[in-house]
Amino acid sequence: MPGTGVDGGTSTPVPSSTPLDPLITPSTDVPSGRVGTPAPSQRIRFVPTEVVLPGGAQAPVVPAGTVGDQLQVPSGARRVGWWDGGAEAGDPFGSVVLAGHVDTKTEGLGFFARLRKAEPGEYVVLRGAGRTATYRIDSKVSVPKDALATKSGAFDQTGAHRLVLITCTGAYDRNNGGYEDNLVVTATAIGLAK
Template identity: 40%
Template sequence: MTPTPRTAGAAPVSPSITAHPAELPSVGKPAPTPSRLVVPPVGLDLPIAAMGVAGDGQMALPPDPRTIGWYRYGAGPGDRAGSVVLGGHLDSREYGVGPLVRLRKLKRGDVVEVRTNGGPVVRYRVAEIRDIPKKKLAVDNLFDRAGPRRLQVVTCGGPYDAEGGGYRDNLVVTADALP
């Protein structure tokens, strides 16, 4: 055993003291994470991937439009407050047009489900479907962690701007949690 270095005035460390790993207190069962987005009125059933922040500061999105991302640093479907944010690509050069194109067919009052790993199915009622210019998207409202329990599903929308390199708008579906 190598002796522990001492600083002036410090008591020597006794080799007879044995360290034991601390037992951490139980914090309960982990919160359920979203696993599938199911939207029966438009025939959507997509896997959900936990995502973070991309290099450009935007929410990271799965590359394949057949998967939707959940912003894992925000609210989860089991939380008592805040917006669960799901986002995905409408289409891509590699994969073609994805199923999120069907979101435009949703109607106010339709029910959307978020299925979770190890937890309940959380249901939401669609309150609003709208195109918002990307430059005017109120991200503080979209990613709200303290407001009412709701679901925000975001994809591209509006006309495609080839010169600008993408769609002009975001299609945002806002749905309120059902009891």
């Protein structure tokens, strides 16, 4: 949702010579209050098309939707998905959610395997539409897969703006073809460049 800008107009006071007699109606061309034109929004927001992790590794980001309440992570070890139901970089609130593979059967380690080494205090950069947003990592937690949507808060769109990076972690379950847990890395916005 676009933010609203600050009123950039000037105020025009009612002239002191306006008659105060209740029988005299002021002219319609005399302003009765503040007049101005709102300035364009100063908020910069964009859909991320690239993510840069601590250490400088970068990967393309593509939109990712949900099917049956499940986020569809893009195929390919090096691609990352931006949840199109979440916030954009620079939004005033809500989570920018990115998800990527820790590994794949055919391509080996995934781009988000690097999240296992990411630490609080390090930086993640999002780029898109000629813009850049920088986030500082606050936390890194492991969450059971069945609790990701309900208990982790990763998809929360009502709180303060933040970046949430999600990948798989924990023990690999060969019978079900997946990992038991998700790694959730949360970061706070610290800068936005035009």
